[in-house]
Amino acid sequence: MSGGVSNVTVENLLVWSSRRAVRIKTAVGRGGHVRDITYRNLTFNDARVGIVVKTDYNEHPDLNFDKKALPILENISFTGVHGEGVRVPVRIHGSEDIPARNVTIRDMNVGITYKNKHIFQCAFVQGRVIGTIVPAPCENLDIYDEDERLVKLSTAQNATDIDYGI
Template sequence: MSGGVANVTVENVRIWESRRGVRIKTAAGRGGFIHNISYRNITFDNVRAGIVIKVDYNEHADDGYDRSAFPDITGISFNKIHGRGVRVPVRAHGSDIIPIKGISFQDMSVGISYKKKHIFQCSYVEGRVIGTVFPKPCENLDIYDEQGQLVKRAVTLNSTEVDYDI
């Protein structure tokens, strides 16, 4: 991604037998913005990584890119995300210079197929979980109930992963 992408809705999609479900990838040197992207009614079936947002894809056409151009990632929402046979439901990795801001998860239930300790992965992510989300989300997300009332404030913005046995 270079330049800017905003106000995009992806809905009513089934993804099966895939390495990645939905993915946003960018890096330093790309610049621009990724704003107000909504994913709704997405179903995963036997997908290795369901939701992936990463900011360290350092692929550039040549060495002439602006190393100080950092993308702004704000307002990514996931609602009605379901599935089965997913190894890693969420892998959202921002960085100290490119944080992921305003991410939200609502009505999510993704059955996992891989018994690994770190399933829902986040780093340098700020946002919220609304209502029921499975598996357990990262601690660096605010928790809200179905009525939109704050239940628990996030622990930290940077590097946390949920550690639990399955």
């Protein structure tokens, strides 16, 4: 994706017995962009992590990569996310250098298997949730009702709420 990925739609996806159901990964040195990515009608059954957006995936062929080549992550949406037996439904791990911007999650109801206060895991993400979201989203996201009326602004735009002990 070093050259950029945009205008991608993924629909009607069923993922079962998986470590990671949907994953977007990048890192410093990749450059390019991931933008205008739409996921609709996702079902996760028996997944360790449902949605992963990770900006510190540090695999490079050598040490000569450009440390100033920062990718842009923006306009990523997830609509109609359902499932059972998911340990962590959402893990969005942006960074200070590579924040995830304009992330939207709409209509999510995922049965979880791991009871923990860090069910949604977010860091350096800006965006919103719309409508019914189960389990409760992280504080980094604005909350809107089904009619897209603002209910609550985020309280921790850059808070790190990550627990890798799962």
